[in-house]
Amino acid sequence: YTALRPTPAAGSKMFSSFRLPTSLELESVEQVSHNVKKFRFKLPEGVSAGFPMTSALLAITFPSQSWIPVIRPYTPISSPSTPGYLEFMIKRYPSGKSSEHLHSLRPGSNVLFAGPISGPKYDPKFGHVTLIAGGTGLTPCYQLMRHILKDNPLETNTNANTNNKNSTSLSSSSSSSATQIPTKITLVIGANTIGDILLKSEFDEWEKKYPDRLEIHYCISKPEGGPERPRGGLDKAFLEKTVFEPKSESSAVYLCGPPGMEESLAGKRRKGGVLEDLGFKKDRIFVF
Numbered sequence: 001y002t003a004l005r006p007t008p009a010a011g012s013k014m015f016s017s018f019r020l021p022t023s024l025e026l027e028s029v030e031q032v033s034h035n036v037k038k039f040r041f042k043l044p045e046g047v048s049a050g051f052p053m054t055s056a057l058l059a060i061t062f063p064s065q066s067w068i069p070v071i072r073p074y075t076p077i078s079s080p081s082t083p084g085y086l087e088f089m090i091k092r093y094p095s096g097k098s099s100e101h102l103h104s105l106r107p108g109s110n111v112l113f114a115g116p117i118s119g120p121k122y123d124p125k126f127g128h129v130t131l132i133a134g135g136t137g138l139t140p141c142y143q144l145m146r147h148i149l150k151d152n153p154l155e156t157n158t159n160a161n162t163n164n165k166n167s168t169s170l171s172s173s174s175s176s177s178a179t180q181i182p183t184k185i186t187l188v189i190g191a192n193t194i195g196d197i198l199l200k201s202e203f204d205e206w207e208k209k210y211p212d213r214l215e216i217h218y219c220i221s222k223p224e225g226g227p228e229r230p231r232g233g234l235d236k237a238f239l240e241k242t243v244f245e246p247k248s249e250s251s252a253v254y255l256c257g258p259p260g261m262e263e264s265l266a267g268k269r270r271k272g273g274v275l276e277d278l279g280f281k282k283d284r285i286f287v288f
């Protein structure tokens with residue numbers, strides 16, 4: 001997987017190779033919804049983030065009421081190969097030690113970052129990737145999607161795969177085929193309201209730009225003007241209707257969301273769970 005580490009431009013350095021926690025200056029803050037802000041931190045000149053897929057960085061903060069540092073992982077939404085800055089989408093939790101502190105910061109403040117810490121690996125041989133996200137669980141899914149669709153648009157997939165709902169054929173062999181098949185993506189998003197969906201305009205744009213590679217399903221628990229769905233709407237019945245046939249050797253699923261959602265889909269202590277019931281292989285179920 002080291003091949004997935006982005007190649008820096010000649011002469012540039014990578015933040016992820018810094019050994020010690022590094023203080024970064026907050027360049028700008030944008031309120032994107034009632035409880036989410038987008039933060040842009042300056043990277044030193046000529047330095048790109050350079051983290052491997054998938055990764056998060058650790059923010060080390062010192063909220064005023066806390067005498068020990070608070071350390072929390074956050075997923076950069078900016079490209080690892082873009083020099084000059086790092087961006088995050090961060091939700092404020094009521095009484096959240098780290099998130100309330102970060103939301104109180106103004107441009108010019110500094111935050112200490114360490115890492116990266118590695119999340120689940122991504123293999124370009126996956127012909128079809130299903131991403132299931134609840135709440136801020138969208139940020140790692142966004143990071144991986146951007147990598148698959150944009151940063152590495154011409155990845156080679158040598159395993160034949162099932163790429164549409166009507167096809168149930170398995171990869172007939174793992175041997176290479178001459179054709180290059182770009183990885184397809186199904187994204188399933190769970191949120192309270194449409195307004196709570198982070199990065200919605202980016203997803204809309206990608207859906208238009210990559211109609212043959214990307215399909216997005218929304219599971220909204222409080223739809224405007226419609227009946228409320230019970231909490232935990234990302235259940236077996238919903239996924240059965242939306243997720244592609246996961247029977248191919250090259251299908252993988254990644255999920256990130258509240259602990260209850262992860263447990264129900266990936267199983268308690270990763271045993272059983274809805275995704276296995278739906279036919280995903282255990283070693284192809286990844287939790288961020």
Ligand SMILES: Cc1cc2nc3c(=O)[nH]c(=O)nc-3n(C[C@H](O)[C@H](O)[C@H](O)COP(=O)(O)OP(=O)(O)OC[C@H]3O[C@@H](n4cnc5c(N)ncnc54)[C@H](O)[C@@H]3O)c2cc1C
Binds near residue numbers: 094096259
């Ligand atoms: C790998 C990884 C990547 C992450 N990336 C992001 C990201 O890009 N953006 C982002 O906003 N967050 C992200 N998180 C979550 C983040 O690390 C913190 O957990 C979150 O900001 C809350 O920390 P806190 O100190 O503010 O809250 P705490 O002081 O730890 O908790 C305060 C209250 O909030 C509740 N709470 C805390 N976290 C959650 C949660 N995830 N879901 C529901 N309730 C919660 C707690 O139950 C508690 O009641 C990520 C987490 C992981 C593990």
